[in-house]
Amino acid sequence: MERHLSSPQVRQAIQNSLDGGPSTISEPLPTEKGEYVEIIVTKAVAPVVYGSNPVTTRCPFCYNSMTTLVETKPCSKTHLLAILLCQVGCCLCSWYPYYNDTFQSKKHFCTSCNSYLGEYRP
Ligand SMILES: [Zn+2]
Numbered sequence: 001m002e003r004h005l006s007s008p009q010v011r012q013a014i015q016n017s018l019d020g021g022p023s024t025i026s027e028p029l030p031t032e033k034g035e036y037v038e039i040i041v042t043k044a045v046a047p048v049v050y051g052s053n054p055v056t057t058r059c060p061f062c063y064n065s066m067t068t069l070v071e072t073k074p075c076s077k078t079h080l081l082a083i084l085l086c087q088v089g090c091c092l093c094s095w096y097p098y099y100n101d102t103f104q105s106k107k108h109f110c111t112s113c114n115s116y117l118g119e120y121r122p
Contacts, residue, residue, distance in 0.1 A: 050108045050118040059110040068108035074098055075105035
């Protein structure tokens with residue numbers, strides 16, 4: 001096992017993973033008996049917490065480092081707050097949740113491949 005970990009292929013696979021490449025790399029290696037074994041290098045990645053502001057992260061789809069594009073849209077809480085404001089007699093204020101970003105959901109997208117990455121809900 002130790003011999004395999006010191007082989008150039010495995011070291012290259014580990015370095016690729018540390019450089020931000022795919023988190024899982026399969027590398028076939030010839031053994032003494034002429035068989036092939038598959039080495040899988042897996043890198044643990046901390047989950048990204050998406051907030052109300054753009055986040056600088058690595059896209060799990062295209063592996064590019066970028067700052068997310070945030071799209072703000074009304075969510076169910078926005079509508080409920082507007083209805084609640086109407087119910088308490090403040091119908092003129094019911095537009096406020098739609099005007100203020102604090103009461104809307106934020107969807108994060110990759111700026112390189114436009115993939116949906118995550119969402120923040122107030
Ligand atoms: Zn991407």
